[in-house]
Amino acid sequence: MDYWILGSIRVMDADEEFFLNARKVQALLAALLIRSDQIVSVDQLMTEIWHENPPRRADASLHVYVSQLRKFLSRSGPDGSQVITRAPGYLLTLGNDRLDVHEFRQRMTEGRGLFQQGRLPDAHRELTAALALWRGPALGELQAEGPILRGFAAWAEESRLECLDLQIQTQLALGQDRQLVGSLFQLISEHPLRESFYRQLMLALYRTDRQADALRVYRSARTVLNDELGVEPCRTLRQLHRAILIGDVRTEAGTIAPA
Numbered sequence: 001m002d003y004w005i006l007g008s009i010r011v012m013d014a015d016e017e018f019f020l021n022a023r024k025v026q027a028l029l030a031a032l033l034i035r036s037d038q039i040v041s042v043d044q045l046m047t048e049i050w051h052e053n054p055p056r057r058a059d060a061s062l063h064v065y066v067s068q069l070r071k072f073l074s075r076s077g078p079d080g081s082q083v084i085t086r087a088p089g090y091l092l093t094l095g096n097d098r099l100d101v102h103e104f105r106q107r108m109t110e111g112r113g114l115f116q117q118g119r120l121p122d123a124h125r126e127l128t129a130a131l132a133l134w135r136g137p138a139l140g141e142l143q144a145e146g147p148i149l150r151g152f153a154a155w156a157e158e159s160r161l162e163c164l165d166l167q168i169q170t171q172l173a174l175g176q177d178r179q180l181v182g183s184l185f186q187l188i189s190e191h192p193l194r195e196s197f198y199r200q201l202m203l204a205l206y207r208t209d210r211q212a213d214a215l216r217v218y219r220s221a222r223t224v225l226n227d228e229l230g231v232e233p234c235r236t237l238r239q240l241h242r243a244i245l246i247g248d249v250r251t252e253a254g255t256i257a258p259a
Helices: 024-033 044-051 057-074 100-116 118-132 147-173 175-191 195-207 211-229 235-245
Strands: 002-004 010-013 014-018 082-086 089-093 248-254 257-259
Touching: 002 057, 014 118, 024 044, 024 057, 024 147, 044 089, 044 257, 057 082, 082 100, 082 175, 089 257, 100 118, 100 147, 118 147, 147 175, 175 195, 195 211, 195 235, 211 235, 235 248
Parallel strands: none
Antiparallel strands: 002 010, 010 014, 082 089, 248 257
């Protein structure tokens, strides 16, 4: 089976798709998948399912949810995932089943390595494949209030943005400036405090003979950062701004920097 948690939680078996409709069992599965092949204590699982307000006899209810999850997973066969009781809690062994997070991390790591080697088309392919695994916010509509789910959701979103940042760097190094302008404007509207997107947009605009627009982007970034955080743009962004002002921006394959 394939487990998808980079988006709404789904389970695929061949061409068939399965959902867990019970939110508490979803939370149990998500916590065990995030910590796959590691023991998650009963207390930790209770916190993920009920947050700070477990009901009376929560341990009995947890046992029922584990039984339901085991029945759900049994369709993957003897070499598939299993929930094992092991003090002080439970662990989920993935067996031969796949988890999209593992593939995302593997492809992102491979893409970063290829980028550093200067193998830009191969890096772009791997990073694009990594981002294609996302089908929405991590864990979808499942409330991530417990520390395991909340921590994972925060890590996953930051990792997605890091991968996207590296993909854009790769495209810029490949000279795909015009293709990036529209999407970078959109990314800035969604993430107005992420300075790397401003920097990438300024460079793409400058390299497509839109110097004035690049300078306007810098002014916008400076205003947003001052208003929201009371800080000036980072040194790299200021350096690029100065380089654009004097028309002296150096660009090399795999690296993008002001002269």
